Amino acid sequence: MERAMPVTLRASLQLVSDPKNLDSTVEEVFKMMLGIDCHRYPGPVEMEPESVTAVVGFGGLLSGACLFKSGSSTAIKIAAAMTGMEIAEVDDTVKDGIGEICNMLAGAWKGKVPDLAANCGLSIPAVITGRDYNLHVQAPEFKLLHCYRFDGGCFEVTIICDGLQ
């Protein structure tokens, strides 16, 4: 009897880490869910003192995380576009909205590679707000950090892969 070959992503590293997948994911999520055209630019994003960061973890054949980071005012604009509400400060709606954006980015990004979509799970989003904080991952397998802007805001999206089977 023939045995099924174990699924491995290592052979697809180039495809998994293709920067174009991240750009098309970000453009697709913002256009479809918010009606916002956003485009990659060289960056860096000039962060306001107060920022909002959402993290969604990857587990399975790829372990790592998808991070979304923006200044507070951009986060408020994004949450306002999602809900159609006027929002004055970083409140629970903004944290919820940014967590969902990160969740959709992580899901849509892994969906670009069929083996990744089928063999990599997502965590529930976590959101960090405030000032003077850093997220650090030691020696990732690969890391993509891209900056994007739209009319009225800019943000960073990072994919960190710290393990690939």
Place this chain on the structure above:
Amino acid sequence: MSEIRTLIVDDSSVMRKIVERSLRQAGLDTMIVYEAGSGTEGLDMLRAKQVDLILSDINMPSMDGLEFLRQLRAQNLAPGVPVVMITTESSEEHVKQAILAGAQGYIRKPFTADQVKERVLPLLQAV
């Protein structure tokens, strides 16, 4: 179409708003919406209210959407009511799991109002 009673189950209140807006843009503008922030809350709501349509997220803390769906079927709550899962998980395996658990439809996030219309309206017309 007459007034549709819809239950939206999602731990994100922002996503519940987006789903509701998409349904209204899809033509269900005379809809009554009930919201639940978890699978458990959704089951409680179905014990108290009758609905015509259920949309549920899958990736939720405590009781996820698939478990909500299994419990819904096991407890015979909302019999015959179409359930559409809305999720970021898009692999064939995830779709298969949702269908096996009793879902009639599947919408991948991100989505447009047109996609919601395509997946939801035929289910309501079939009831």
